Structure formats: C-alpha cells, structure tokens
Amino acid sequence: MKTVMEGSHAVAEAVKLARVQVISAYPITPQTHIVERLSEYCADGSLDAKFLRVESEHSAMAALIGASSTGVRTFTATSSQGLALMHELLHWASGARLPIVMAEVNRAMAPGWNIWTDQTDSLSQRDTGWIQIYCEDGQEALDRTLQAFRLAESVNLPAMVILDAFFLSHTYEPVDIPDQAKVDEFLPPYEPKFLLDPGNPCAFNQLAPPDVYMEMRFSIQTAMQSAIGVLEEIQNDFSEIFERSYGSIEPVECDDADIILVTSGTVTSTCKEVIEKLRSAGEKVGLLKISLFRPFPGEAVRKVLSRTRKVAVVDRNCSFGSGGIFAQEIRSALCNVPDHPLVYGYVAGLGGRDITPELLEDIYWQTKNTDFPELDSFWMGIREVKDGIICSGS
C-alpha cells in the first residue's frame, strides 16, 4: 500500500520492518525525524527494540558496537558533525566485522553552520570500511535500508544508507510500505557468526601484531569486494519478492550516448528530466546513477562508460586540493581502459544550493563544447566574492 511520507519516515518504517533489536542515537538535524519516529515505535510497542538515548554520536556508535558484538540487529542514524564525531568508531565497527546499519542524512560540514545537503560528510568516511549506498527517493530509502541489513549481515561489514538532507529526508512522496510477512521472508532474523558469550569465552578486537594484522585487513578487503556480487543476489531476491528492482548502478539512455552524465542521490531525478529534454532535442546524452559507492562497482561502471566519448560527473562534494570525489572514482575506474572517455568533473550544489535543470543543462553543453577538461573540477555557479582571504606564496 502506498502512503505519502517523508524520506526520514520511510527509513524508520524499514527499520521497524527489519525488526531491529537495539537502536542507539543522538539528535542532529536533519536526521532527527528518523529517530523520533523510531522512539515512538519503541514507546508504543510496535517495535520491540531497546532504544539507548546516549550523550553523543560517538557513544551511539560505541553502544552499537557493544550490542552488535552481543549478537543482535542494530541501527543508528546521524548527519555531518555527528558522523565526523563517530569517525574513530566507524573504523572500529568494520574492523570488528559488525553488521551495524546506519542512515546518514547528508549535511554540510561546518563552519559556517549549514544544515543543508552536501555529500562531503559521508564521502569523508569512504576509507572506514563501511558499505555506502546513496538513495534517490523515499522508496529507495526504504528499500535500500532493508537491503542494507541483509548485505551487512551477509558479509559482516557495516553499511550506511545515505539520503540528501531535506530534498529527500523531509520531502513527502508516495512510498510503498511492504507487508511484514514479505519483509520477514526477505530478511530473516539475524544469526551472528560470532558473539560475546560467557558459555564460550572469547576475546575480540585484541592486540594484533604485524604477523596477523595484515591478514585481518585483507579479509575486510575481500569481504568488501565480495559485497558487489552479494548485493546483486540480494537485489534479485528483492525484486522477486517486492517487484521493484535496483542495481548498484542505473544507466539511462547510455547505449548510444556520446556524453554521459554521472549523478548520485536526488540530483538523479532532476537529471532524468534534463536527459529526456536533451534527447528530444536530438542530443545523444545518457545518465549513469551511482547507488553503490563502497564497494565501488568499477567493473559495471566501465561497461557503461567505456564506449562513450565524454563523461560529466556531478559532485555535490569536494575533496579540497583534488576535486569532486565521484569524479575521482570514475577516473580511477576508467584509467586502464584503452582510449577511455574524457572525464569532466563538476562541483555543484554544496551546502544545499539548488542544482536546477538549467545548471545540469549548462554542464552538458560545457562538456559538449569543450575539447578537453581544463580543470580537475569546474565549480558551477560560483559568484564573484570581493572580501575573501588573500593567500599568496612568500
């Protein structure tokens, strides 16, 4: 049955349907609606979970590390500063091989204070060993949350389901809430592969000298790489049960495209309209939506992009001194392909600035009319600033 709800509540519905057992969270805008809704479900008994209202995001993640190590299904949600505060424990969760699932609502990092959408918070965590899935709309937020539990528990790695602030977290859309029975079929109760048990005393996460540490790290890398194939199987099961299908990437009109735009998150929906308009004007343009960022589906991306001439990557994030982060990943995926396409990087929409259809069209035309990308990243829509800090070499 379809219900009109905001993206945050779609995530909360999924967490309830997943029969999560321990939730721990700390408030931060724009994530708060998720945990408020879950608090209500725990209070009225519709979700039989323990909810720990801890004193920081760091403690939220730490509590889940304890709970997950004790063999239960766990969830938290955060944004921006909160995610940054968790950073140390994000490494801990993956190193300890715990299938914790987190909703992360993309919000710009301060200063200046900015609660609006920007992917730099989650992408700054790309090397922590967390699976990262970026969502386009409310339905995907719900569905991916369900998938994330199964994927995380299959490969024993934590997973982040990522939503744009406001454009997705606070936007009301029709969302199909699946039946509990179907969800139970898709996502059986969590069966931990190891846990803290007085009947079988083991030490976890202890001192690991050089002769063992590297193999432990290699097993994380192996598990992460296997997650691409495992997610494919999970997506197949998902579409059989729920009759909705997803891929790690989603190509639109890419087969004969000379230029392919690459997007993630809610910009994808805007871009789909732009592609349609440009196509009807005779432009051979395609779109590639990236959902799975970690592990990066390089093989699938190469299959779609290798045959085109130019790729234009739209990044709502920036790694200062380099450029857009999705653009970096696309370049590295393509660099060993003979005669690979040119990759144009565009940074746009930071701190919640709107990415309009007109801006996406500008990106298309700039890509088409430029023979070679002059910069690692073009910053779109930058106004002239008169009173910035003047820096020069000595």
Add this chain to the structure above:
Amino acid sequence: MELSVPDREFMYSGHVACPGCGAAIAMRFVLKALGEKIIMVIPACCWSIIAGPYPMSTLRVPVLHTAFETGGSVASGIKAALEVRGDHETTVVTWAGDGGTFDIGFQALSGAVERNEDFIYICYDNEAYMNTGIQRSSSTPYGAWTTTTPGQDWKKMRKKNIVEALVAHRIRYAATANIAFPEDLINKVKKAKNMKGSRFIHIFSTCPTGWRVPSEMSIKIARMAVQTNIFPLYEVENGVEYTINYRPKGYLVKEYFKLQGRFSHLTEEDLDQIQEMVEEDWKLLLRKAGVFSGS
C-alpha cells in the same frame, strides 16, 4: 572477619604485565569475586596489552576490547543486547584505567551512569597513562613526576575525585578498594554484583614502573596509601549513604611519599602542604559520612 576468597582462578597462568603490577593483582581478585557469568569490556589501557596478543588471552571470560573513551557506552550496548536476548543473568563489567575513566572516557561514563545503565564499571587506578609511558592524567596526584610533568613542572593540581563526581550522579553504588586489602575488595565486588543499576569501583593499583618503586614494594605502598588517608577505603550507596571501611593508623603522608621515585623532588615544605591537603580531604569525607568528631 572470615576470609572468603574463592579458589577458582579466571586468569590463565601467563600475562604480559610488568613485575609487581597492581592492575594484574586487581584483575585476579575481581574475577574471583565475579565468577564466570560475566562479559568484560576493556577500553584502551595497560590491560589491552596485559591480556596478550591474538590468538592468546589471559582471561577465561568473554572480553570485548574497545576504543579508549567507550567503557561506559559499549557496556550500555552489551547490556541492552543481553536484555533483548533474554539473558538477565550475565553481568556486564567495564575494566578501565584512570585515563580511560577520569579523562577521555568520562563523558561516556557520566552518560551511562546518568541513564543508570545496569553494569559494573571498575577503574584500576595507577595514577597516570602508564601504557604509553607515564604521562600525567587527571588522576595523577599533586606533586608527582611524570614524563609530561618533568623537572620543576611536577604536577601542581590535585587528583580529580572520581568517586565524588559519580556520587553527584546519585549512582547506585560507588566504592574505593585497594590491592593490599583483598577481603575488602572482594566483598565490595560481590556486593556490587548483587545490585542493579550503575555501580562503580575505584581500585588503587600500584605501578612499580611508573612510580619508580621496586616491584616487591607494590603491596606495601598500596597499603600505606590507605593507612595515610591518601586513599581512604569507603563506599557510597545511592549517592548519600557513606560508609568508611577503614580507620587510619596515623601514618604521615611523607612515609608514603619518600618510598617513591616519582615524588623524590619534593621538599619538606611541599610534603607539609600535601599533609594538610590530605587531612582536609579526610575531614571532608568524615563530614559526608556523618562523622563530626574528627579523627
């Protein structure tokens, strides 16, 4: 008093502590008192090393080694998961050093105690960051040399009173204990085990390496800390009911100080001043315990 120390050992023979380590002695007694139905959380501290490297472990109980500042929060999560799984018997115990308790882990501990999480938090206190090589913590006493308070920069701030900070949370149970008083220590751990809610035990644990004392002096020095009133043995229930477990024998603090290399730079004047500070703290404790006659 009848001595009832359980025979059963929960530490295997073999660990990597320094000779005379008070933290190793403290662990042995605490595990004897707790028995096997526990899960232990060890945030970064000397015991992260003492327990041994993968795939070995000194301890016969399940242990979750965890990040420095997470002793209170990780234990909260374990307890929640046990409840969800229907296990209402297993006791969750955090075992942390003074750095992980007084300093970097204080926020998580305070949060857990404010929520009255059902667990026992044990701080073995060796009065500095010993695992990293003797750096000062907020538990380092006034007057002490450490590698970050060298020469004339010896520590000139008082030791943080962690028990009183937790008593201010109206914690269910808080107690001090000492490796030189094993019956008292074991009784307090057993008492704590039979309670619900947040419980805190602060164990004075000599560090021969960091305090610059011979390893065979470990117990003697710990005993003198109590006998001089530097580390009184007492317990507090529900944040209000104080019980003092040991009455001092009237030793002067300088008897304790002169045995330790970390205090060797102090002058007679410094020691007189410290004597006054210790007496002031003792009188304050007596007042809280409802003893107004002095001692």
